Amino acid sequence: MGEVFGVRRGRLREQCAANGGGAVLVSRPANVRYLAGAAPHGAVLLLGPGEDVLLCPYTADSADGRPDEALRVAVLPGSAGDPAVAGAEFARTAGADSLAVEEHHLTVARHRAVRSVAPRIRLTDIGHSVEQLRLVKDEEEIACLRIAAEITDQALGELLESILVGRTERHLALELERRLVDHGADGPAFPTSVATGPNSGRAAHRPSDRRVEEGDFLTVCLGADYRGYRCEIGRTFVIGTTPADWQIELYDLVFAAQRAGREALVPGAACRDVDRAARQILDAAGHGDGLSAATGHGVGLEIDEDPQLTPVAMGKLDACVPVTVEPGVHLPGRGGVRIDDTLVVRQEADGGPELLTITTKELLAL
């Protein structure tokens, strides 16, 4: 695994520091982890012109993997302050004539501090270069996502076998997170959402003390973090023996929208077309106004990364890009439905989109 990080750093260096005297300072944690193998809290990564170095405050210890052994690791004393500033000093000492930083991550104040220690170095912006490298996953990354999805399906499957009526959203969410860890997750990929009755169908609903009642819709959204790779599943169930007609109709509608979104996942498809495929079905049914801004998004070392599946998204999908497809409708006061899968875009010849989260999408009455 070690050499993959060196290869990634090499690709970034080609893009951002073509001339020999250019250095690159990576500060966004997920980007540091992608290039260095680990991102100890507060660590930044400096690429060349001398050797590459991971600058860590206090300690290189990290719960998320070990730094690439091919990388020099500098642990800064507590008094050293901002590792980004220390990185700029390293670049200056190494004779860099330019330093490319992540202007979408560095704050104005940190950027000023970096400039002040290296006034003669030209500061440039690498923009989202590392995020772009992260878009297309290699098979090792996809394998981690596959395991994360298996763990997630297991945790959800166990919950469905337990008694739900009378339990609060908060406790169901905590139990799901415990089960994720039981099955080998490093932790939840994001705060688990459990939404009952009038809360059901709301995007990213934070669990409350409301208890599950007969006749409720129950929407659950969870995901495992496995070796830093994060997936997402969302399902909506009905509590009790027989769903009401409006529940069946709404479920079928959201299911149709979600399927249309999944079926639009082909290499070369425009991100906005995938969004439209799902959105127009909900729109045509009169639910256009309340919809989330995005139908889905990329996943990987972050739970919400590029590409974004929105009406205003630019760009096209590539093979080996994992994304979520997660349309939902929420009717104020009544509740609603969300259905959310994590899939990997694949060529038709390879069988089309690879579904990672395989829990059934039939409307289950629990």
Next chain:
Amino acid sequence: MGEVFGVRRGRLREQCAANGGGAVLVSRPANVRYLAGAAPHGAVLLLGPGEDVLLCPYTADSADGRPDEALRVAVLPGSAGDPAVAGAEFARTAGADSLAVEEHHLTVARHRAVRSVAPRIRLTDIGHSVEQLRLVKDEEEIACLRIAAEITDQALGELLESILVGRTERHLALELERRLVDHGADGPAFPTSVATGPNSGRAAHRPSDRRVEEGDFLTVCLGADYRGYRCEIGRTFVIGTTPADWQIELYDLVFAAQRAGREALVPGAACRDVDRAARQILDAAGHGDGLSAATGHGVGLEIDEDPQLTPVAMGKLDACVPVTVEPGVHLPGRGGVRIDDTLVVRQEADGGPELLTITTKELLAL
């Protein structure tokens, strides 16, 4: 409670926008919450020169309280992009001649976008003005911290009554977080740390699959989030009937250092002197090198806020400032001890520092 937010906004406006045409854009979430009563994800707060407005992307829903009703709330459509940019447009429309932003929070890229929509408005920096306002807590804030500490003591106390040997750090941490919620916490104030055997005593150790064994030191650090206010407690126990001599010696040493730190908490004390009071005891015993950069820190709407109790800290303590005192020693390969309390600085006449986390600090053998 409502009017308190208006009072806080008034104090900030006095500081930052003395002249009538000045506007202030607050983007750091904890600062937005302090001034607006809630911080929906991504929301920013614009103060004057017209009316104050909370700009929220997509929805004003927030798990953490409701926005102050005296405040205008503008929910932006999904296509509106960065609320900070929308805030700058509001300021321009309201005829602001200057806009003070949080340069320590806004990224270089966001700052540029703000400038581009309001090129004629002078952008200034309010620095840590809101963090400064947040330093001294009012009695309502301290009441929330007191409840958070009670919840935390309850969760820890229950754990001590259960069987520990054979259970993993991960599962103990999850159980503690479940108990926090059982007792009314909105959630954990930070990721719960459970460290056994050779891991014990490490700052912010992320729980692993190691199981509790006879003879281990067990270090636990947890805290509740109650209405956004976060406290912290850390304790170290020994597993089994009788601690080893080295364990007793090390525990007594760290206890003495922690007590010295607590006793140094008086209004007017220099933050660095509080740090020194604890640090020098560990230093004199030969543990100076491995120590954390800080002996403690402020708590409130964030678990780690000003003041910082470090050797390089500037500034003095005021009454009604809640801080942690949390020295620790970790012996590589053997483990160690951390003892962590949350206290409120009080005048001698008021009884001196108010201890919020009251779980015993005797060395318990479990």
